[in-house]
Amino acid sequence: xxxxxxxxxxxxxxxxxxxxxxxxxxxxxxxxxxxxxxxxxxxxxxxxxxxxxxxxxxxxxxxxxxxxxxxxxxxxxxxxxxxxxxxxxxxxxxxxxxxxxxxxxxxxxxxxxxxxxxxxxxxxxxxxxxxxxxxxxxxxxxxxxxxxxxxxxxxxxxxxxxxxxxxxxxxxxxxxxxxxxxxxxxxxxxxxxxxxxxxxxxxxxxxxxxxxxxxxxxxxxxxxxxxxxxxxxxxxxxxxxxxxxxxxxxxxxxxxxxxxxxxxxxxxxxxxxxxxxxxxxxxxxxxxxxxxxxxxxxxxxxxxxxxxxxxxxxxx
Amino acid sequence: xxxxxxxxxxxxxxxxxxxxxxxxxxxxxxxxxxxxxxxxxxxxxxxxxxxxxxxxxxxxxxxxxxxxxxxxxxxxxxxxxxxxxxxxxxxxxxxxxxxxxxxxxxxxxxxxxxxxxxxxxxxxxxxxxxxxxxxxxxxxxxxxxxxxxxxxxxxxxxxxxxxxxxxxxxxxxxxxxxxxxxxxxxxxxxxxxxxxxxxxxxxxxxxxxxxxxxxxxxxxxxxxxxxxxxxxxxxxxxxxxxxxxxxxxxxxxxxxxxxxxxxxxxxxxxx
Numbered sequence: 174x175x176x177x178x179x180x181x182x183x184x185x186x187x188x189x190x191x192x193x194x195x196x197x198x199x200x201x202x203x204x205x206x207x208x209x210x211x212x213x214x215x216x217x218x219x220x221x222x223x224x225x226x227x228x229x230x231x232x233x234x235x236x237x238x239x240x241x242x243x244x245x246x247x248x249x250x251x252x253x254x255x256x257x258x259x260x261x262x263x264x265x266x267x268x269x270x271x272x273x274x275x276x277x278x279x280x281x282x283x284x285x286x287x288x289x290x291x292x293x294x295x296x297x298x299x300x301x302x303x304x305x306x307x308x309x310x311x312x313x314x315x316x317x318x319x320x321x322x323x324x325x326x327x328x329x330x331x332x333x334x335x336x337x338x339x340x341x342x343x344x345x346x347x348x349x350x351x352x353x354x355x356x357x358x359x360x361x362x363x364x365x366x367x368x369x370x371x372x373x374x375x376x377x378x379x380x381x382x383x384x385x386x387x388x389x390x391x392x393x394x395x396x397x398x399x400x401x402x403x404x405x406x407x408x409x410x411x412x413x414x415x416x417x418x419x420x421x422x423x424x425x426x427x428x429x430x431x432x433x434x435x436x437x438x439x440x441x442x443x444x445x446x447x448x449x450x451x452x453x454x455x456x457x458x459x460x461x462x463x464x465x466x467x468x469x470x471x472x473x474x475x476x477x478x479x480x481x482x483x484x485x486x487x488x489x
Numbered sequence: 490x491x492x493x494x495x496x497x498x499x500x501x502x503x504x505x506x507x508x509x510x511x512x513x514x515x516x517x518x519x520x521x522x523x524x525x526x527x528x529x530x531x532x533x534x535x536x537x538x539x540x541x542x543x544x545x546x547x548x549x550x551x552x553x554x555x556x557x558x559x560x561x562x563x564x565x566x567x568x569x570x571x572x573x574x575x576x577x578x579x580x581x582x583x584x585x586x587x588x589x590x591x592x593x594x595x596x597x598x599x600x601x602x603x604x605x606x607x608x609x610x611x612x613x614x615x616x617x618x619x620x621x622x623x624x625x626x627x628x629x630x631x632x633x634x635x636x637x638x639x640x641x642x643x644x645x646x647x648x649x650x651x652x653x654x655x656x657x658x659x660x661x662x663x664x665x666x667x668x669x670x671x672x673x674x675x676x677x678x679x680x681x682x683x684x685x686x687x688x689x690x691x692x693x694x695x696x697x698x699x700x701x702x703x704x705x706x707x708x709x710x711x712x713x714x715x716x717x718x719x720x721x722x723x724x725x726x727x728x729x730x731x732x733x734x735x736x737x738x739x740x741x742x743x744x745x746x747x748x749x750x751x752x753x754x755x756x757x758x759x760x
C-alpha cells in the first residue's frame with residue numbers, strides 16, 4: 174500500500190494545442206488532483222466522519238427509545254456506567270479478545286501450513302484452489318445457517334461424525350460453554366482460506382535462492398522454514414494478521430446468524446459488536462450503545478496501531 | 490525445487506483432507522436442501538435419499554425469494570457502479586499525488602465498526618423517512634465498496650508506470666485526457682478486480698440491510714435470517730435459501746477466480 178509512487182512530472186515545455194484546452198478544461202487539468210479525489214472524500218466525510226462525530230455526541234446523552242425522542246446531555250455518565258458494568262460489557266470485551274485471539278492463532282497457523290502445502294506446483298492444483306475460494310466468497314449468514322444444521326445436536330452431521338468414532342454427542346452451539354468455541358470454529362473454517370491466499374501471494378514473491386543456499390549448507394526442512402522462509406514471509410504474515418484481525422474483532426454475521434439477539438439467551442457469544450448492535454437496534458438504547466461503540470472503536474484503533482508499529486519495526 | 494519422496498505422499502493426503510474439510514459442509518448444505526424435512530431428521534438417510542426440488546419451489550415462490558434476488562442484485566450492482574465512479578479517479582489521484590493522509594481517511598472506513606455508522610444513519614434517515622428505501626441501502630453498501638475499490642485501485646495505479654502518461658502529454662493530450670485514454674484502458678483488469686470484489690462484499694453484506702431495508706427492499710442475507718422463526722426450523726427450506734444466496738456468488742467467483750484472488754490479496758506483498 175505504501176509503495177513509493179512516482180508523481181507525474183509537470184511537463185512545462187509542452188503547451189497543449191488540443192481542442193480540449195478551453196478555459197474549463199485547463200481549470201480541470203490544473204485542479205485534477207482534488208477534482209478526482211474530492212467526490213470520494215466528500216462521500217466518506219458525510220457518511221463516516223459526521224456519523225462518527227455524532228456517535229461521539231450521542232455517547233454523552235441519555236438517548237433511548239424512539240429516534241425522535243428528546244434526549245439530554247449527561248456528560249461522561251454513560252462511560253462510567255459502561256466501564257463499571259461487569260455484567261454485560263466486560264464479559265463482551267473478554268469474549269471479543271478471546272474470539273479474535275483464538276481465531277487469529279488458528280487461521281494463521283493453519284493458513285501457513287496450507288499455504289506451504291500449496292507452494293510448489295502439483296497436479297490438481299487448480300481444484301484445490303477452487304476449494305479454497307469457496308468458503309471465502311460464501312455469504313456469512315448462509316454459512317452460519319449451514320453450520321447451525323451441521324452442529325444441530327440431534328440431526329447434525331457433526332454428532333453423526335463423532336458417533337462413528339464412538340464419541341458421545343456434543344451440544345455445540347446449544348451449549349453454554351461450547352457455543353463460543355463452535356462459532357470460532359465456523360469463523361476459522363470460513364476465513365483460513367483468506368490467510369492462505371495472502372500467504373501464498375507472499376510465498377510466490379520470495380526468491381528460491383536463499384532456500385537453495387540453505388539446502389546446500391545442509392539445513393533441514395524445519396531449519397529452512399524457521400530461519401529462511403519465515404523471516405522473509407514475516408511482513409506478509411503481519412499484513413494477514415492485520416486484515417483478519419480487524420475483521421475478527423468486528424465479527425457479527427456468523428454470531429448473529431447462529432445465536433440471534435444478545436448473543437444467545439445467556440449471551441454466550443455476545444462480543445462487543447453484537448452487544449453494541451443489540452443495544453442500538455434490539456433495545457434502542459442509543460446513548461449507551463454509542464458509548465460502547467466509541468470504546469470499541471478506540472480498542473480497534475489501538476490494536477491496529479500496535480500491529481502497524483510492529484510491522485514498521487520489522488520493515489526497517 | 491520439486492518436492493519428492495515421502496513428502497509427496499504426505500502432501501497429497503494433507504491436501505485431500507483440506508479440500509474435504511472445506512467442501513464437505515457445502516455439499517451437506519446442498520444435499521439437505523434437496524431433502525424433505527422427514528429425510529433430514531432421519532439419520533439413516535444421510536447419503537441415500539430421493540432428491541426433491543420442493544424446498545426450492547417453496548423458497549422461490551411462497552417465500553418470495555425471486556424478489557429478494559432482484560433486490561440483492563440491484564443493490565450490489567448500483568453500489569458497485571457508483572463506488573467505481575467515485576473510487577477509481579480518487580484512487581488515481583491518491584496514487585499519483587501520493588496523498589497518504591487522504592487515502593487513510595478513505596481506508597478508515599474499512600476499520601470502523603459498521604454499527605457506529607448505523608446508529609447515526611438510522612437517526613437521520615428515519616427522520617427523513619428514507620429507511621426501507623433503496624437509496625439508503627445503496628449508500629450504506631457503498632460504504633463497504635468504496636474503501637475496497639480505492640484500496641485495490643491504488644495498488645493497481647502504483648504499478649502502472651507514469652512514463653506512459655508523460656508520453657501522452659508530449660503527444661498533446663491533456664492530463665485528464667491521458668488518464669481517460671491511456672491509463673483507464675490499461676486499468677481494465679484492476680477495475681474488474683475491484684468491481685467483482687465490491688459486488689461480492691455487497692451481495693454478502695448483512696448488517697446494513699438488517700437495519701436499513703424494508704419489506705420491499707429486503708436483500709437475500711436478511712431474507713435468510715428472517716427464515717428462522719421462533720417455531721421449529723424448516724431446515725430443508727433454510728438450506729435451499731442458503732444455497733440460493735451462496736451458489737450464484739460461488740459460480741461467479743469461479744469464473745473470475747483470478748480477479749477474486751488478486752483482489753483479496755491486493756497490497757499483501759508490497760507491505
